[in-house]
Every structure is written in C-alpha cells, then in structure tokens.
Amino acid sequence: MAEKKEKTGAEPPKDQLLEDVYRIFESYLRMCKMRRTPERYAVIDAVHQTDGIFTVDQIYNHIVGKMNFHLSLATTYNTLDLLEKSHLILRHQANWKGDPRLVHYEKCFVxxxxxxxxxxxxxxxxxxxxxxxxxxxxxxxxxxxxxxxxxxxxxxxxxxxxxxxxxxxxxxxxxxxxxxxx
Ligand SMILES: [Zn+2]
The missing domain is CATH 3.30.1490.190 (Ferric-uptake regulator, C-terminal dimerisarion domain)
Structure with a gap:
C-alpha cells in the first residue's frame, strides 16, 4: 500500500468499498501477471467516483480534468477492459455500433x-x-x-x-x- 501511495500520489482508500474493489482488481492482475500501475488505479478511482452509466471518454475526461492525472485514452480503454474482465464493471452491448467510444459501462460493485x-x-x-x-x-x-x-x-x-x-x-x-x- 505504502509503495502504491508513493507512486500514484493518490490518497489512501476512503472507504471499505473502494478497498474491496482494489483487492478484487489486484488479485485479477496477479492472476494475469500484470503490473499494478498508477494509471490503472486512476481509472478505478474515476469509475468509483462516477455514478450511473459512463463511456470511456467520460472516465478519461474525469481523470485528466478533475483528477489532474495524465494517461492516454488507450490506457483508459484497456483498463476498463480489465475491470470488465474482473467483473467489477459491466459493458452494455446495446449502443455499441462497432465503435469502442460508444460503449457504455456501469459499475457492478454497488x-x-x-x-x-x-x-x-x-x-x-x-x-x-x-x-x-x-x-x-x-x-x-x-x-x-x-x-x-x-x-x-x-x-x-x-x-x-x-x-x-x-x-x-x-x-x-x-x-x-x-x-x-x-
Ligand atoms: Zn436516447
């Protein structure tokens, strides 16, 4: 935790729910032998702070604009993909039309x-x-x-x-x- 805090500059988890989400995501990353990067934590935090349905653009704008953290749109998209695979968010198929930017997601850990x-x-x-x-x-x-x-x-x-x-x-x-x- 201390190591992560130093790397991201992010605050420690404010609530039990976010801690649980971190734990589930971390065990998924461990299973896939993937790294715990500050970018990935930024995406989780942004999703946690967002209510209702969201798109990749909304999460990206929230991170860059509100959280003042810099990452690429591709990283945001890839991390949402990982969150979906670890069953933390749900992807809505309805509005997709073959364009990843039109995909709507919703968190399912609430x-x-x-x-x-x-x-x-x-x-x-x-x-x-x-x-x-x-x-x-x-x-x-x-x-x-x-x-x-x-x-x-x-x-x-x-x-x-x-x-x-x-x-x-x-x-x-x-x-x-x-x-x-x-
Ligand atoms: Zn409509």
Missing part, C-alpha cells in the same frame, strides 16, 4: 437494488426502483439461492431519440417523394 431504462441510441439511463418487480424477483426460489442485490436493464429508445427518429423518417419520405415527382 450493493443496491435498482432498475434502469437504457436508451440504445444515446445511452441515457433512467434509474428507478419498483417494489412489485423486487417482490417478483424475491419470490423466485432457486435451489436455496438467496438474492442480495441486483440490477435490471431494460433497453429501448428514449422519448427524445424517438422524436428525432420520427422526424428523420418524415424528412426522408418527403425527400423520396420529391425525387420521385422529379
């Missing part, structure tokens, strides 16, 4: 129950908690499994993106009509 509507177009998330949904999940009994926390994602299109798509479609059919009339 111990609370919540539900999300996720827009496939813009990635916006609308968080809610619904007692009847929670009850339904708790009523499912599977071989003595005791559910503690979970996150539910419902993918779709938000009102703003839906309106934009409808307008674009209308515009397209108008243009097509005009072209046919010509």
């Amino acid at each position: 111990q609370d129950v919540h539900h999300n509507f996720v827009c496939k177009e813009c990635g916006n998330t609308f968080r809610f908690a619904d007692k009847s949904l929670m009850g339904a999940i708790n009523r499912i009994k599977r071989a003595g499994f005791r559910p503690e926390s979970y996150t539910l994602f419902v993918y779709g299109t938000c009102a703003r993106c839906h309106n934009r798509q409808t307008k674009a479609k209308k515009q397209e059919s108008k243009t097509n009509k005009r072209n046919i009339e010509k």
Whole structure:
C-alpha cells in the first residue's frame, strides 16, 4: 500500500468499498501477471467516483480534468477492459455500433437494488426502483439461492431519440417523394 501511495500520489482508500474493489482488481492482475500501475488505479478511482452509466471518454475526461492525472485514452480503454474482465464493471452491448467510444459501462460493485431504462441510441439511463418487480424477483426460489442485490436493464429508445427518429423518417419520405415527382 505504502509503495502504491508513493507512486500514484493518490490518497489512501476512503472507504471499505473502494478497498474491496482494489483487492478484487489486484488479485485479477496477479492472476494475469500484470503490473499494478498508477494509471490503472486512476481509472478505478474515476469509475468509483462516477455514478450511473459512463463511456470511456467520460472516465478519461474525469481523470485528466478533475483528477489532474495524465494517461492516454488507450490506457483508459484497456483498463476498463480489465475491470470488465474482473467483473467489477459491466459493458452494455446495446449502443455499441462497432465503435469502442460508444460503449457504455456501469459499475457492478454497488450493493443496491435498482432498475434502469437504457436508451440504445444515446445511452441515457433512467434509474428507478419498483417494489412489485423486487417482490417478483424475491419470490423466485432457486435451489436455496438467496438474492442480495441486483440490477435490471431494460433497453429501448428514449422519448427524445424517438422524436428525432420520427422526424428523420418524415424528412426522408418527403425527400423520396420529391425525387420521385422529379
Ligand atoms: Zn436516447
């Protein structure tokens, strides 16, 4: 720990949760024989400080802008990849479209129950908690499994993106009509 603190200049973990996250990530790095670098810790800290869904750009801007720490976008992306492989964050497939910068992530080390509507177009998330949904999940009994926390994602299109798509479609059919009339 002392060695790490010296290298990063970062403060020691403020809470138990972050300590647990470090521990899980460190054991993953050990398993893969990878180094514990200050850059990797900066990405964990930024993820820890971010609420809800985030992209690689948001984490990168947070580190460079708010944390005043310098690293490359590629390192940020690679570290998010490692965090995903160590099951500390979750990658949303919906909005990807083949562009890594459009990938949305969410941390899965937060111990609370919540539900999300996720827009496939813009990635916006609308968080809610619904007692009847929670009850339904708790009523499912599977071989003595005791559910503690979970996150539910419902993918779709938000009102703003839906309106934009409808307008674009209308515009397209108008243009097509005009072209046919010509
Ligand atoms: Zn949207």
